[in-house]
Amino acid sequence: MAHQGKIVNGFLKAQGTDIVNGAGERIILKGWGLGNWLLCEGYMWLSDGSSRFDRPRRIEAVIRELTGSEYSKNFWEKFRDRYITRDDVRYMAQLGYNSVRLPINWRILMEDEPGIIWKEDGFKLIDRFLDWCEEEDLYVFLDLHGAPGGQTGHNIDDSIDDMPRLFMDQDSWDKGIALWGELARRYKNREVVGGYDILNEPLRPGLTNEKNLDYLLPRLAKFYDEAIAEIRKYDTKHMISLEGHHWATDISVFYKVYDENSLIHFHRYACLPGLESFRPYLEISKRLNLPLWLGETGENIVEWYAAMYPLSVSLGIGYNLWTWKKMNCTNSPLSVKKPEGWEKIIAYTKGGPRPSYEEAQAIFDQYLENIKFENCVKNEAVNIHVFRHPGCRVRGTDFDLLPGKGITYSGIRNEGNIYGYQTETGMKIVPVSDTPMDKRFFFDCGWDQLTLEMEAGEFAVYSFEKIEEGCRLKLELSLSQNASLAIYQDDALLSEVKPNDSAQKQEVIVDRLNPSSASRFKVLVKNGVIRFDAISLLAAE
Secondary structure: OOOOOOOOOOOOEEEOOEEEOOOOOEOOOEEEEOOOOOOOOHHHHOOOOOOOOOOHHHHHHHHHHHHOHHHHHHHHHHHHHHOOOHHHHHHHHHHOOOEEEEEEEHHHHEOOOOOOOEOHHHHHHHHHHHHHHHHHOOEEEEEEEEOOOOOOOOHHHOOOOOOOHHHOOHHHHHHHHHHHHHHHHHHOOOOOEEEEEOOOOOOOOOOOOOOOOHHHHHHHHHHHHHHHHHHHHHOOOOEEEEEOHHHHOOOOOOOOOOOOOEEEEEEEOOOOOOHHHOHHHHHHHHHHOOOEEEEEEEOOOHHHHHHHHHHHHHOOOEEEEEOOEEEOOOOOOEEEOOOOOHHHHHHHHOOOOOOOHHHHHHHHHHHHHHOOHHHOEEOHHHHHHHHOOOOOEEEOOOOOOEOOOEOOOOOOOOOOEEOOEEOOOOOEEEEOOOOOOOOOOOOOOOHHHEEEEEEOOOEEEEEEEEEOOOOEEEEEEEEEEEEEEEEEEOOEEEEEEOOOOEOOOEEEEEOOOOOEEEEEEEEEEEEEEEEEEEEEEEOOO
């Protein structure tokens, strides 16, 4: 049964490879992760990772050094109250998302001391957040992003020495199991909780000059067994979300079904936004008869979003993007303005001069103002591209999968390996230039340096949503040889056009689109050859 009406309607559960709510309605999760709120990451504060400002315990130490203990205590109270508010949740729902992933550092909920000591202020933050999400009709996945001792062995888990001590030290293990038992006990009756994400990105791969951690994989499987058993003592209703190792990309740990009401959670960054990036997960989903969740992904240019997430949905896989808000960015829905003098803070963390207490406090005061929802910059292009609304640009290579035809459009041409990536489309995908461009950012995979070449009889289809009166299509070509094109909207002919014969970039505009909540536009080459760079849905003027 397709979803209709209210989203949060009973507990989510696995039904074969689907996720359904309490009414039996299929739910495709679409949402954002709230990085930096309950577990800070240095890059979201414009630290490049080479400083001692890369993880919560180090960020806390630097702020205390620069501002003093009393200011630091007040800073974190204000930060927790302001970084994510009811306004953020309301805006997320208004944009059309239906779920959120809440990353949690264990030190928010437990004292870093001998024994088990709960911190009620931390649970109150979660309680309040769940109330907001309940009001706005968003499911929440509780994500143990930083487990006791650390489960990854990197800055993202707040580890002390870049080793995943959750799997190495008994005290950390015991605290981790106890924490999941307590979360289950407290939230067993909250339907707004979509599920329990047991561990974020456990067991990093071996990095430069660092030991490979794969020998701990049996311990990861054992932790999943024990954590699930502890949860089920209190809670038999909620879904369990399980991630593989190596940044949640390796599926080796899924040698069995750990719990019948569970999902396979994987992450995808810096990959070609095509079927090949989903294939291993689709195969394990089918073998274990469990649903998939692309539970963390993003940190790319918005056109990559327009390619990756509609494809994910077409495969029946929900997604959760990373991350909702960070400083000075264009690829999150909200951008925090950089405070004046912020460079002095970052310079200090790299051994530079220390600002005075007064100057540092003034800079952090401005930061606390800038993180408020009303003071953030809204990057509307992000959501426009995630949902393919008017204003969205889709690269020619990112065409729809076709029902009944699988991945093959022409059935005759496959160029194979391009820039180190194996393409499996059946279409001719070629580099824009003979000289590959350098990476422009860490998660750049070079995919947007490719274009689609089509000849007579070949076609590609692109889906968009919210086609309004006055919307137009813009087609971008970089080669046209004796070509004529036919453009269709939902199989109805819109226009026939003959581009100029040229190896130079040119644009073709198609107007008189039919208003529709969603449409599929087909570009058919009737004669000649074209290189099709992109298609845009232009908003009405």
